[in-house]
Every structure is written in C-alpha cells, then in structure tokens.
Amino acid sequence: MTYRFPDEFWWGSASSAPQMEGASRRDGKSDNIFDYWFSIEPERFHQGIGPAQTSTFYDRFEPDIxxxxxxxxxxxxxxxxxxxxxxxxxxxxxxxxxxxxxxxFDRLLAEGITPFINLYHFDMPMCMQARGGWESRDVVAAYVRYAGLCFELFGSRIKHWFTFNEPIVPVECGYLGHFHYPCVVDFRRAVTVAYHTALAHAGAVKAFRDAGACGEIGIILNLSPTYPRSDTAEDSQAARWADLLLNKSFLDPALKGSYDPELVALLRQHDLLPEVADGDKAQLMAGRVDWLGINYYQPRRVKAKEQACSGAPRTPEDLFDFYEMPGRKMNPHRGWEIYEKGVYDILTELRLGYGNPRCYISENGMGVEGEERFIGPEGRVEDDYRIDFIRGHLEWLHRASQEGSACCGYHLWTFIDNWSWLNAYKNRYGLVRLDLASQVRTIKKSGYWFAEVARNHGFN
Incomplete structure (x- = not known):
C-alpha cells in the first residue's frame, strides 16, 4: 500500500533550547531551574551530565542546519x-x-526550512522561580511581556509560534513529584501552577493578536489517550478522572477557552480549586489557539483504585491506578508501550469532539538506551526499530487524515541525540547520532529513511 501525504505537509523534527543549545552560562545567559538544580545536586543527573553539556547547537547551528x-x-x-x-x-x-x-532563524529560512518556535520548554529562569515561579501572577505577567518581546523582535520572520511545550509536565514533575525542580509534592500548589500556566498561555495569545502579528499561534500538548481496563463503571470513571486531570486540563482551555465542568467539580470536591481573579475567564477565552501541536509517545491505561485513597488525594494517582495490558508491544529499552493506533485515536477525538482543529504531530519518537550496540560496519546506527516505529505511527496518521482529520504535519523527537533533564543522554532519540566526546554527528539509518519519506511525501 502507498501512504501519500499532501505536498504542503510539514516534515521535520523537534528540539528545545535547554536540551540542544549548550552554552548554558555564556554570553549573558542566566541560570534556568535546571542549571541551578545541577549546580546543587549534580548526582541526580544521569552520569553527572548537566545542561552545559548539551549538543552544542549554540556553536554549531550552521552545520546542524x-x-x-x-x-x-x-x-x-x-x-x-x-x-x-x-x-x-x-x-x-x-x-x-x-x-x-x-x-x-535566518539560516533556517535560507535553507528553505520553516522555523516553528516555542516560547517555553520547562526552562523557568531561576530568578523568576525565586519569585514564585508559576505560583506567582507576577511571573505570569513577566512571561506575557517576554512573549510580546519575542513577537516584536522576531515576528517579521517567524510565522508559527507556540506558547508552551507540554505544560502538564512541569506540573506533574515539579509539583507532584521529584523529577523537575523545585521537587514539590503538593496537589493544591500543582493546581495553581497549572491554572497560572493556562493564564500565561492565554496572555501570550492575546499579546500576539493585539500586536497584529502575522502567522499563527498555538500550544503543544502531550496527549496520551486514556483507555480503561474494562467497561465497568469503576474503571471508566478512573479513566475519566485521569483524562480530565492530565489531558483536558490544558486541552479544553486551549481549544474551548474554558474548563470542563466535571473537572471543576472534581477539584471542588477535594478542595483543590485555585484562586480565580476578575478577568480570568475572559483571558482564558481570549487564549483559544489557531492550531495545536500534539506530542504522542505512549497510551495511558487506567483501572480503578484497588485500595481507595483515605482522605484528600495527594496526587492525581490517588484517584486511579495504572494498568499493564497483557500482550502489549513494548519498547524494551525505554520501558514504554508502543501503541501506534493511539495517534489515530487522538486525532479522531479532536475531529469529533473538538471541531477538528488544525494540528500536527509535534513530537513522536523512540528512545533507546545503549544504541551503540546497533552500530554497523559502516559506522552508522542501524536503527530499523526506529523506522518501524515511525512507519507504524504514520500509517495510522494517514488513516486519520483520510477520514478528515486536519492534521498537517509530523515532527520526530528529535534531530540530534540530545540532553534530557535527569536522564541526560541515557535514551537516544535522534535521527542523527551524537558522539559526546568528539561532538561528531552521524546520520542513522532512520535519518536516511526519513529523508526519503519527506522528499516523496510518503512511502510504500
């Protein structure tokens, strides 16, 4: 079968400043929360590799482009x-x-590569974290100002903007777990952080439109389709709670300008509602996006709690348990389930339940530990497993498009193997292998395959 995509389909990959640039304390840059955290607890980072040792894009962007x-x-x-x-x-x-x-940006455009630019990828400036981070409305205002300056400085060339990448991740990892600084576990504070992030997003969207900026603005959400273990009322309710808290808490404000009443009721039931100010409702409504980026890696499978939580929940996972589906396909290197149909289910839900917004797959990828095991005699990584992974997801994306989805592109995570928070370079995701010692880049087998898919706008 031939899988053909439109000629205007976006083919590419994604990365981020804190994971790719390096030069984390050079040329006037101040610390972000990961720079600071590494300086006080380097032992928490895989092999002691911190954000200064990322893939040196700051110094090598021309050959990288x-x-x-x-x-x-x-x-x-x-x-x-x-x-x-x-x-x-x-x-x-x-x-x-x-x-x-x-x-x-000039170099990308000169090469015929359209820049998609995101304003925030988990990297709160430490000076702003010291002022309360996303718990502070003053920081929300500072972010909106920062966004406005970006539109002013770069808007003549950048036409595709995003306010946030995966805004639920700092909530989950920084305020419901110990995986991002400031390593807080407090459900109430987490809800405030999520709410203020949504307000910051909406403020940036309003600033973009008030400035009369050309182009489009959106947000990038990691949407993990949530599947109940069974169709029992208990499992279905658990899956609904997980979906409300971890998907719809940002999806609904971004696309509808408001929150699902069932989510509001759930938070009210547990005395977790954030403080709402005059004007918030109008600001959220003004933050509806032009388009949506969708990051998809794995499904979320949920069952009812085996032991009900006593007292107020401390984290969302006090309301449901995760479920390992028998016979599931796994990425044994990363420990994640591979479920290609999930991308189709996401796009179908958006088409049927959200008015079919214009969107694209902004991240999808397969992390592999110890990838040097797959280096062949020609010195390149023979990553047929990654080709199979990408092909499987593109087949389901194609089916969704044939059924009317407004999905208009696919970006792989990532271009060059890059640094990832606590895991550093433990799991490699790139189309291009990075040798840490020499900084030499070598295109993997998947990179050559992806280049042909992009050139032909499809594959057989």
Missing amino acids: ALLKQLNHNSFRTSISWSRLIPDGTGEVNQQAVAFYNSV
Whole structure:
C-alpha cells in the first residue's frame, strides 16, 4: 500500500533550547531551574551530565542546519530561552541572544526550512522561580511581556509560534513529584501552577493578536489517550478522572477557552480549586489557539483504585491506578508501550469532539538506551526499530487524515541525540547520532529513511 501525504505537509523534527543549545552560562545567559538544580545536586543527573553539556547547537547551528537540509526537513521546531533573552526575567533584552536567534532563524529560512518556535520548554529562569515561579501572577505577567518581546523582535520572520511545550509536565514533575525542580509534592500548589500556566498561555495569545502579528499561534500538548481496563463503571470513571486531570486540563482551555465542568467539580470536591481573579475567564477565552501541536509517545491505561485513597488525594494517582495490558508491544529499552493506533485515536477525538482543529504531530519518537550496540560496519546506527516505529505511527496518521482529520504535519523527537533533564543522554532519540566526546554527528539509518519519506511525501 502507498501512504501519500499532501505536498504542503510539514516534515521535520523537534528540539528545545535547554536540551540542544549548550552554552548554558555564556554570553549573558542566566541560570534556568535546571542549571541551578545541577549546580546543587549534580548526582541526580544521569552520569553527572548537566545542561552545559548539551549538543552544542549554540556553536554549531550552521552545520546542524545543513544536516536538517540533508534530512529533507521543510520545518523544524526549537525554542527560545527566556533566561538567555532576558537574563533577569523582566529587564533588558540581551543583544547577544538576539543576534544568536536572528542568525539561527535566518539560516533556517535560507535553507528553505520553516522555523516553528516555542516560547517555553520547562526552562523557568531561576530568578523568576525565586519569585514564585508559576505560583506567582507576577511571573505570569513577566512571561506575557517576554512573549510580546519575542513577537516584536522576531515576528517579521517567524510565522508559527507556540506558547508552551507540554505544560502538564512541569506540573506533574515539579509539583507532584521529584523529577523537575523545585521537587514539590503538593496537589493544591500543582493546581495553581497549572491554572497560572493556562493564564500565561492565554496572555501570550492575546499579546500576539493585539500586536497584529502575522502567522499563527498555538500550544503543544502531550496527549496520551486514556483507555480503561474494562467497561465497568469503576474503571471508566478512573479513566475519566485521569483524562480530565492530565489531558483536558490544558486541552479544553486551549481549544474551548474554558474548563470542563466535571473537572471543576472534581477539584471542588477535594478542595483543590485555585484562586480565580476578575478577568480570568475572559483571558482564558481570549487564549483559544489557531492550531495545536500534539506530542504522542505512549497510551495511558487506567483501572480503578484497588485500595481507595483515605482522605484528600495527594496526587492525581490517588484517584486511579495504572494498568499493564497483557500482550502489549513494548519498547524494551525505554520501558514504554508502543501503541501506534493511539495517534489515530487522538486525532479522531479532536475531529469529533473538538471541531477538528488544525494540528500536527509535534513530537513522536523512540528512545533507546545503549544504541551503540546497533552500530554497523559502516559506522552508522542501524536503527530499523526506529523506522518501524515511525512507519507504524504514520500509517495510522494517514488513516486519520483520510477520514478528515486536519492534521498537517509530523515532527520526530528529535534531530540530534540530545540532553534530557535527569536522564541526560541515557535514551537516544535522534535521527542523527551524537558522539559526546568528539561532538561528531552521524546520520542513522532512520535519518536516511526519513529523508526519503519527506522528499516523496510518503512511502510504500
């Protein structure tokens, strides 16, 4: 069978400033929360590799963009670092940062690669975290100002913007677990962080439109389709709670400008509602997006709690248990389920339940530990497993498109193997292998395959 996509389909990959740039304390950049956390607890990071040792895009962006061209990308997503552009969070713009981003954007455009630019990828400036982070409405206002400056500085060339990448992740990892700084476990504070992030998103969207900026603005959400273990009332309710808290808490404000009443009732029941100010409702309504980025890696399978939580829930997982489906396909290296049909289910729900918004798959990828085991005699990674992974997801994406989905692109995570929070380089995701010692880049077998798919707008 031939899987053919439209000629205007976006083919590319995604990365982020804190995971790719390096130069984390150079040329005026201040610490973000990961720079600071590594400085006080380096032992928490895999093999002691911190954010200064990322894939050196700051110094090598020109040959890296040439590699993007070789991979037949017509688009590429990265982010702007708030702590690089405005080192104290609220004050003067760092002109060295402006020059760097201008050079990157100009080079991408010169190569015929459309930049998709995200404003925030988990990297709160430490100076703003010290002022309360997303628990503070002053930080929300500072972020909206930062967004407005980005539109002003770069809007003549950047036409595809995103406010946040996976905004639920800092909530889950930073305020419901110990995986992102500040490592808090407090459901009430987590809800406030999520609510203020939604307000920050909406404020940035409003700033974009008030400025009369050209192009489109959206948000990138990691939408894990939620499947109950069975059709019993108990399992179905558990799955509904998980979906409300972990998917719809950002999806509904972004697409509908309001929250699902059932989510509000659930939070009220457990005395977890955030403080709401005058004007918040109108601001959220003004934050409805032009388009949506969808990050999809694995499904979420849920069952009712085997032992009901006594007292108030401390985290969302006090309301449901995860379920391992027998016979599931696994990525044995990462420990994640591979379920290609999930991308179809997401796009179908958006088409039937959300008015079929314009969207694209902004991340999808397969992390593999110890990938050097698969280096062949020609010195490249023979990653047929990644080709199979991408092909399987594209087949289901194609089916969704044939049924009317407004999905208009596919980006792989990621371009070059890059640094990832606590895991550093433990799991490799790239189309291009990075040798940490030499910084040499080598295209993997999947990179050559993806380049052909992008060139032909499809595959057999």
